Amino acid sequence: MNTTDRLTELGVTLPDAPAPAANYVPFVQVGNLVYVSGQIANGPDGLIKGKLGDGMSVEEGAAAARSCAISLLAQVKAACDGDIERLVRVVKLTGFVNSTPDFTEQPQVINGCSDFLGDVLGDKGxxxxxxxxxxxxxxxxxxxxxxxFEIS
Incomplete structure (x- = not known):
């Protein structure tokens, strides 16, 4: 199943790629690699704010990470001139979790992104x-x- 069909099956429509919030570009392509700038947690009601370990659950953090995954794919789609099927694979992610000094479940939070990309892209994810x-x-x-991300 291609990426577009899988997103549809999951009920996800990629939004327009978010504009940068400061003086940087949303992505840079070098050869067949696309480096996507940090995408922040954003949901239907706006920014997803909070601090893990201080009133925000791991599940809520994972949902925030999933929203970042959707924005990452939107940026890749923009880098591919609107053709997300050009995505060959996800190469590397770096996830930052707003958390208290004693919070240690950052991997479980970022799994919200990793799991979503795996669900959508299979082995490419x-x-x-x-x-x-x-x-x-x-x-x-x-x-x-x-x-x-690697693209063709």
Missing amino acids: RHARAAVSAPSLPMGVAVEIDGI
Whole structure:
């Protein structure tokens, strides 16, 4: 099943690629690699804010990470001139989790992104990854994730 059909099956419509929030570009292509700038957690009601370990559950954090995955794919689609089927594979993700110093479940939070990409892309979605804690993130969001993608 292709990526577009799988997204439809999951009830997901990729939004327009989010505009940068500061002085940077949303992605840079070098050869057949696309480096996507950090995508922040954003849901239907706006930014998904919170701090893991201080009133925000791992499940809520994973949902925020899933929203980052959708934005990452939207950026890849834009880099592919609207043809998401050009995505060959997810190479690497770096996930940042707004969390307290004693919170240790960053990997489970970033699984929200990794699991979604695996569900949508199958083996193309398997990737290298880092999941790290941050004392704060832009605009108070719970999660920010950047990525490297191979395209054809």
